[in-house]
Amino acid sequence: MANIKDDITIYDYIIIGGGTSGAVAARRLAEGKDHYNVCVIEAGPSHEGIDNSRMPGGLPALFQEGALDWGYNMVPQKGCNNRVIAASQGRVLGGCSAINGTVFTRGVKADYDRIADMGNPGWSWNDMLPHFKASETFHPAECHQADLSAHGTNGPLHTEPHPLMPISQKILDSFIDQDFEYKPDMFVQGEFEGLLCSHYAIKCSYQASLGVGHVVRTIHNGLYVLSNQGS
């Protein structure tokens, strides 16, 4: 892989799992002023050459192939007539970000505030918001009323709203007719009650596999990514 640096034998950090958070942590360690040597060990194969993981429309094919999934199943679900339901988990460089739906949501304001209240300074919504914004480059679209104050403009994660299909637009309109509140940007504002059309961590229909993107963009000295090329 382009970002392999193979003349290092001693690492400051070894990260097990090159998924969404592992890859981001690796990048942050490697690019910091201390230039740590970081080794990422991923159980699954490299993401390179797997087109369906880069195309949002390729998601169903990924499920059928199953090769990038750990293949976990839930126990029989009483509430679902004892059906056994697949619990997908990515097994590939990029982890679940290489097989997910790319819906862009930051989570709920009240949850972050609760985490902070449990004795975790720095985790409140207001503390987290600058980090959320720093991670995002938002691409506005005519079809979407964005709250630009809540979005970032210079981060590694490119996000973009997409127009609804006609039938989805009709469903949205019918909810609005029934007085549900339309909050087009609530997923970046930390809200959870209302209506919106979600937007996506993709630009021009090309999925930026979040974890993978972080690894690939990290052409820093000292980052060594080992993926299981054989499986």
Ligand SMILES: Cc1cc2nc3c(=O)[nH]c(=O)nc-3n(C[C@H](O)[C@H](O)[C@H](O)COP(=O)(O)OP(=O)(O)OC[C@H]3O[C@@H](n4cnc5c(N)ncnc54)[C@H](O)[C@@H]3O)c2cc1C
């Ligand atoms: C089908 C699906 C759709 C989703 N859709 C969305 C969405 O639209 N929007 C959204 O925000 N979130 C979505 N998610 C959730 C989101 O993708 C995950 O919550 C997130 O990617 C998890 O990140 P993580 O770093 O915790 O784990 P992962 O990204 O799963 O990373 C874990 C990595 O560790 C590796 N690993 C595990 N064990 C070992 C080992 N022993 N040795 C070496 N490597 C190991 C795994 O192979 C994997 O690559 C979706 C998830 C799935 C499965």
